[in-house]
Amino acid sequence: MILGNQVEWTLHCMSVLSWFPEDVAVPSKLLAEFHGVRKDYLLKALQRLAGAGIVVTTTGPKGGYRLAKSPEEISLLEIIEAVEGRQSSFHCQEIRKNNPCNKTTGQKSPVCSIAAVMYKADHAWRDVLKKTKLSDVIRDVNATVPQKSLAESKEWFLERI
Amino acid sequence: MILGNQVEWTLHCMSVLSWFPEDVAVPSKLLAEFHGVRKDYLLKALQRLAGAGIVVTTTGPKGGYRLAKSPEEISLLEIIEAVEGRQSSFHCQEIRKNNPCNKTTGQKSPVCSIAAVMYKADHAWRDVLKKTKLSDVIRDVNATVPQKSLAESKEWFLERI
DNA sequence: GCGGAAGTACTCGGATACCCACTGTCCGAGTAGGGAGGG
DNA sequence: CCCTCCCTACTCGGACAGTGGGTATCCGAGTACTTCCGC
Numbered sequence: 001m002i003l004g005n006q007v008e009w010t011l012h013c014m015s016v017l018s019w020f021p022e023d024v025a026v027p028s029k030l031l032a033e034f035h036g037v038r039k040d041y042l043l044k045a046l047q048r049l050a051g052a053g054i055v056v057t058t059t060g061p062k063g064g065y066r067l068a069k070s071p072e073e074i075s076l077l078e079i080i081e082a083v084e085g086r087q088s089s090f091h092c093q094e095i096r097k098n099n100p101c102n103k104t105t106g107q108k109s110p111v112c113s114i115a116a117v118m119y120k121a122d123h124a125w126r127d128v129l130k131k132t133k134l135s136d137v138i139r140d141v142n143a144t145v146p147q148k149s150l151a152e153s154k155e156w157f158l159e160r161i
Numbered sequence: 162m163i164l165g166n167q168v169e170w171t172l173h174c175m176s177v178l179s180w181f182p183e184d185v186a187v188p189s190k191l192l193a194e195f196h197g198v199r200k201d202y203l204l205k206a207l208q209r210l211a212g213a214g215i216v217v218t219t220t221g222p223k224g225g226y227r228l229a230k231s232p233e234e235i236s237l238l239e240i241i242e243a244v245e246g247r248q249s250s251f252h253c254q255e256i257r258k259n260n261p262c263n264k265t266t267g268q269k270s271p272v273c274s275i276a277a278v279m280y281k282a283d284h285a286w287r288d289v290l291k292k293t294k295l296s297d298v299i300r301d302v303n304a305t306v307p308q309k310s311l312a313e314s315k316e317w318f319l320e321r322i
Numbered sequence: 323g324c325g326g327a328a329g330t331a332c333t334c335g336g337a338t339a340c341c342c343a344c345t346g347t348c349c350g351a352g353t354a355g356g357g358a359g360g361g
Numbered sequence: 362c363c364c365t366c367c368c369t370a371c372t373c374g375g376a377c378a379g380t381g382g383g384t385a386t387c388c389g390a391g392t393a394c395t396t397c398c399g400c
Contacts, residue, residue: 124289186372325400336388352372
């Protein structure tokens with residue numbers, strides 16, 4: 001029940017991408033260097049985002065990634081599901097069907113009480129992430145990180161693109 | 162972000178254990194056979210429950226497992242954390258500290274906005290499981306499973322213990 | 323001086339090894355019940 | 362007939378292999394800029 005590192009990397013990268021206008025593409029090399037992570041592995045995560053239609057890519061010089069939608073339209077759940085997959089955290093194997101006393105084999109079977117609770121918990125987790133948009137994160141970052149630091153970081157990218 | 166099979170197995174076993182009075186110990190062999198799972202591997206999960214003080218064990222003939230507390234005092238979160246560990250689903254690696262423009266190395270550092278959302282989601286997940294007690298699951302099972310089937314299952318255990 | 327074409331360097335993308343943790347299995351330590359023997 | 366002792370069988374507990382997914386890496390395909398050459 002642990003998320004991979006790619007999730008954190010990806011979320012930070014999405015935050016960075018939101019700094020730049022639509023005609024600027026940020027290469028993965030810079031994103032990796034800025035965050036101090038391996039470029040090749042980060043690339044795999046960004047590929048999945050591209051496959052999910054969250055970012056768009058451009059190849060060649062001056063190429064890179066940019067947001068495909070406005071931050072208000074991108075929920076954190078979208079990002080995380082694109083990277084980690086959409087399957088629920090709990091997968092019911094229906095072991096209650098193995099009960100030797102169970103004669104109702106294959107009849108109508110409502111969701112088992114245990115699975116129901118697990119799904120409810122999973123839904124609560126997803127609900128928080130679904131309601132939180134990328135724009136919410138950006139707003140919070142702007143409120144907590146000094147403007148000077150943000151401007152310097154933005155400049156760091158612009159002078160290298 | 163996927164829970165292991167042991168979680169489902171363990172929850173079903175806890176439900177079964179709640180059927181019997183305090184002086185009856187249910188051996189892992191029967192629990193495994195009843196649910197159609199491997200005995201040895203289920204044993205490992207039950208060991209962790211014992212280590213967490215959720216069940217108590219008795220060795221030797223007529224030995225086995227029984228609940229250490231009443232179902233009202235056992236939350237699903239306890240059970241799951243005993244099996245899967247207590248660490249959060251999201252582990253912040255603080256990659257923002259790798260920002261080459263970041264001069265504030267080692268100063269006061271509030272939780273990063275991204276990690277805050279992830280922790281919030283993790284908390285929502287845990288909160289559902291924490292508020293759901295084993296007794297709630299048992300009540301729901303009694304309401305959905307035919308009483309005849311429950312009695313037969315209980316009898317299946319008693320005639321083998 | 324200008325236009326076009328070739329070369330170059332930079333980007334992403336897919337295919338390929340590595341490694342840890344979940345999964346699955348085995349044997350040994352300990353105990354409680356049952357049975358046999360003696361009083 | 363009853364008590365005691367020993368034995369057996371059953372339980373849990375920890376230690377030991379196997380395997381799949383996340384992790385890390387490499388090389389190839391494609392493109393836009395740059396530069397050089399010809400007009």
